[in-house]
Amino acid sequence: MDNPLVSPEWGLIFWTSLSFLILLFILRKFAWKPILSSVNERERSIKDALAEAENARKEMQNLQADNERILKEARAEREAMLKDARDMKNKIVSDAKEQAQVEADKMIKQAQAAIESEKKAAVTDIKNQVADLSVEIAEKVLKEQLSNKDKQLKLVENMLGDIKLN
Incomplete structure (x- = not known):
């Protein structure tokens, strides 16, 4: 039987094993170290990349927290400014309103004073006119009374009678 699986040939196994060991030695000597390195x-670069990604994620979280804090401060400052403005x-x-009220009161007082002075002037004028009219009436009455002698004597007697009664 020529089937190598049924009856192994020891010479072939020896040379195959020796070729394999030589190949393994050569690979270990020249290729294994560069492949492992x-x-x-590659493993180190992957770890570094993962660490950088983690650092970037943490930095993003810090930035987001800072942004939130800055936004809160800005909102608080805006509210304070709006409150101050209100x-x-x-x-x-x-x-x-107070100044307008003061001005209105001042104008009312000035108007009242002007009205009062105008009122006094009008009353004084009316009194003067009444006095003038009274004098004119009295003058006319006296002229008429004194124009007649009988009326004059009667007036004098009435006046004397009034003096005695008091």
């Missing part, structure tokens, strides 16, 4: 280098607006409005 390149595999190790307070300032309210103060300006209330000051303007």
Whole structure:
């Protein structure tokens, strides 16, 4: 039988094993170290890349936290500025109302004083006119009374009678 699986040939096994060992020795001497070093280098570069990715992820989380903090501070500052602006607006409005009220009161007092002075002037004028009219009426009455002698004597007697009664 020529089938090598059924009956092995020892010479062939020897030379195949020897070829394999020589090949293994040559590979170990010349190729194994460069292959292992390149595999190790690749493994190291993968680990470094993973570490850098982790660092980048942590840095992104820190940046996001910083961004959130900055946004909160900006919102708080905006709210404070809006509150200050509202307070300032309210103060300006209330000051303007107070000033307008003061000016209105001042104008009312001035108007009242002007009205009072005009009233006094009008009353004085009316009194003067009434006095002038009274004098004119009295003059006309007296002229008429004194133009007639009988009326004059009667007037004098009435006046004397009034003096005695008092």
